[in-house]
Amino acid sequence: MQILSATSVALCSALLSTLADAAATRLRPRHDLVRHEWHEPRHIQGWKRRDRLAISSTEHLLPMRIGFVQSDAAVQNAHSMLMDRADPASPLYGQHLTANAVADLFAPADEAVEAVKRWVVESGGVAADRVSLSANRQWLQFDAHVDEAEQLLRAKFYSYEHLQSGVNVTACPEYHVPAALQQHIDYITPGTKLASYGFSDGVKALGLRRREKDTDGARLQRRTEQAAATAATKATTAAAPWVTGGCDEFATFECIRAQYGLPLPSSLSKVTPVSGNQLGIFETAGQHYSQDDLDIFFSYTAPEIPDGTKPELRAIDGATGPATTQDTAGAEANMDFEVAMPLVWPQKTVLFQVDDEYYENAMTSGSGRVKGIFNTFFDAIDGSYCTFSAYGQTGNCQDAACVDPVYPNPNNNNGGGQAYQGQLMCGTFKPTNVISISYENAENSLPANYLRRQCLELMKLGLQGVTVVVAAGDNGVGGHAANGGDAHKGCLGSQHDIFSPVSLASCPYALSVGATKLQAAAATAASKGTFVEVGPTDFYTGGGFSNVYPTPDWQQSAVATYLGRAKLGFGGYSGDTVQENSGTNFNKSGRAYPDVSALGSNFYMVYRGGLAKGGGTSVAAPVWAAVLTQVNEARLRANKTAVGHVQPVLYKHPEVFTDVVEGSNPGCGTTGFVATAGWDPVSGLGTPIFPKLRDLFLSLE
Template sequence: MHYLWLSVLCALVVITRPLDSAATPFAPNWNNMHTKHRWNAIPGKWESIGQPPVGITIDLRIALKPHCEHALTDAIYEVSNPNHPKHVLFFVPPPTQVTLLRCRYGAYLSKEQVAKLVAPHPYTLEVVEAWLRHHGVSPSNVSTTHGGNWLTVTGVPVSKANELLGASYQLYRYAGTNETILRTVGYALPVALHTHVQTVAPTTYFGSPLTPRERPRGHRVSALSTRDDHVTPAVLRSLYNSVTYQPAATEQNMIGVTGFSGQYVSDEDLELFMALFRSDANDPTFLVIDVNDSGYDPSKPGSEANLDMQYTQGMAWPTPHVFYSMGGVAEEFIPDSFIPVNTNEPFLGWLEVMTRLEDLPQTISTSYGGDEQTFPRDYATSVCELFGQLGARGISVLFASGDEGVGGGDCRKNDGTGVVQFQPGFPATCPWVTSVGGTMRRPEVAAPFSSGGFSNVFKRPIYQTDAVLGFFEQLGKQHAGLYNASSRGFPDVSAQARRFTIIHDNEFMFLRGTSCSTPVVAGIISLLNDYQLSKNRPVLGFLNPWLYGTAIQGFNDITSGSNPGCGTDGFSAVPGWDPVTGLGTPDFQRLLDLLPNPIPTN
């Protein structure tokens, strides 16, 4: 079994014995290309609109494989699992056993420590740099990003990118929109690089943002209906038992909200929302961090951004907030310019900023994603590992599970086989994030649109074993062959997700979707972190080992409802965890009593 100390040693030790392949002058055949990833056809709803103009450049991101494959995984479990052994056995050749008496839970890693864990072997850097030099890429255009195991190559002419990657970059437009991106349906790498490079981006990812389903009613602020099924912060705080808690560590605690696809927050809408629904709140404000020249403009608010900020504020005020405004996604294009500004992957561009910052919010809420199968496997794995880096640093990362039940559309696999299969969503299936599903009504039942199921990329994590096996005992053979029974199940938890009242452009709007439930759960987690900080305890960090352990008793089990899709009734909510509502909805006071209180030993 690997432990953090062994992992750190593995990452720091310099291998003195030369690698066999490095013992002789290095001269690989750069023309011996092997496909890394290729679609059989252009992914659905995208269409090619031709070659980009001559002279267009692209920034490439290259994920390098780490020297120690399991070091980061081991570290995450050690610092995130309250039940991890306090006595860690560490073996050093020659066989000498050293017993370290220390509680690892809550001893989160610094940015520099994480970088050492994920660092590639020096030989990996050598071979990749040799490849780039062979193609005339200047070292001044290459930098290290994303915690140390990614290279960013800036200003690469598209013609050069095609040569490097055996690709054919074209401009693609999403049907019925002006969203235009620069992508290729396939790319390759020299055989010599396949053991060193995990993925290259942007290449074959044709994603789109997940946004809530909007139900505008057109009522002015002065004419809100008195119907009792409207969801507001007061309803949620009462339902999830957090009304009486008063945050006490606001100088230390912070919650982050992400905004992609040109989604901005209106300060005026937020102020009015809080005046109406959190009358005790004074001066609700937030810090804006503009990522990749998003063009942040609060005078042009998005309903998604307003929803996310209004409900994290509504749940967690006066906890300080930061809004990450991410550019490069779903930009409007002028048809005659064809400037591919959307060449940065939405999550990679954001994660590049996050992994280089020293100070991060302890809780982050994100309501975006797409079908897992639209993300190339290597790309999804690499992005997931970056979320793992945040977890190792003590950050709770929450993602909406999606709004398509077990799958939208015809649910056919996009590998050319046409096989019907339930369609999980990513990043919700990443084992290093906490995925949030949806419920509705009071008493609560599963929302039929709540996405849930099982990944086709990520194996089932250890923390989920008992819960998922318990569900399979109740499921029996239903839906056999439509899902991967050995993989990561999602969502992890859930919350109300229907008829959310927001203020948008000075009007009431009613929304539904897991984009609604995610900021609610994020607000609850932020309050729990506030309590931990007020008691000089470590924050919760990566949540899932605690959620599936001690914290199970702090959730309201949802046992009715289902998430139909793909021509089926989908999965059903049952006692215990299920792939519709996860472990259930949070009860703040019960969770407060179940918070870990680690006592380090020397």
């Protein structure tokens, strides 16, 4: 008998193992793989590739997620369904969908899900019972050993270290998917994505006076001038009168109610507010209202509101509520609630305070550590958004071009105790029927597909009957800081003369609001004590045309009429790419904004204990949000639904507006657009005539 040596035994074992692997490979279907994602130099800046993950290691169990592509057909179908529910001539008007029904609209086809799952099981060797579909049907999810993931994706996984923060993540330089399945797959995690983690080297602590400044990313949108000197007597009693001028000098609630025909507190106090119809207000960027300021303000302007009345706090991802001291109050937050609360009383308000204080500070520090300011809010009010895939974007962005906050916050060691260590909130809160947002980004400061995914979320909210009211900005056609400085600042193109639109105001599913100011009417017996509205001149209301979104159907006629009528000293180009042709300054084929306008100048407020004037579209947006909340009160009492996506109705009924025909919004070295009869990019359709607006929506089913 021949005895084999140990070496021969080892060789035989290796041969048998190889033959077994080959046989197993032959049993698995062959796929023609194509490279799906890979690292470019800009993706790995600030990162160092370390060791490759051990293939045989059991400690590296990778949580795999395969996101499905959002099809154009699904988006178009959802848009059509929204139009059916927003068109007053449609038999489906007002028949809103549930959140689950909306999520189902964007679910991938069953055939696509099964095909991708079959690939994972057959080519990756992953047992079928380990693979599941996410609740929103946007992801396949399974845990994989390193060898399984590398075999499936023809990839090599490494540990990458972020050199500034020391954070380590798992990623691969590139990965592959079957050519036949590439059309269904958005991207896979862990994959090539490397998060852009923030790192604090001196973010100011909560309670210190904040330096408020404009940045190219999240910009605090407000214009507040102290009406009294530092040593001015602070308001401490309700002794009246506190305003000595007319409404053109000091805009108070009496002025706003009279101008728009809003109901008086005496009539509102006789009815019980409709349950579940609170007005929601978005705040971030370190803006916190002062309860003391609210109490002083209400004692003067709305004595029917008891001391201590405050919005319901819905704190998102570790956010904190009111300012801890009066002298750290934020002008924006104070103004939003001082505008909105008296106009909807006795209905209540909700404060959506978004992000922990570490990130709120980062938004205004100018560091670029955080560029996105809305995604974590949408996550919290729509659980499906956390993993929603659309336009090549899935979940919150961690590319350097669009950094969103990350939770648990990885900056805990550098956050001064302000870094939230909980999980990202997904669907924690229900959206209110109306949400007011007074913050914005320049469109060009974020990737177009990032913005498109956010805008699609506004469509999804509209399908559920939610109206999102957004301020149009305060810098004319220049987007940012065109006032009081370089007339070209914030503008696009090599010559800085191309107009720069803002988002979310440019999203067609947002109700975009411009600002006006009150001007005494010509002195006649009939006009005594009355005021007309014109475009403001202490700042210039935002307005123009998007470079990302095309003109929606409901405003095409109004926009065409304006472009044919207005005498502009410049022309426009067409398309979603900025074109530097001589004399063309805007995208005439883009979504035009604002849709509507309201008072936004000389608003009298209480700020840090003293009297102040506030202004901007940050006043106008909560005015419109309050108006629509009152409209919803009337509809809900009549057993009808909330108004939801209102633009198709508004553009068909100009009679419910007071037209604003005077004003402009200069910027980028031009006079900007001019107000004319009908819709225009300065005042939109005009300002509300509340009784007509309410009666119009009450007439609809």
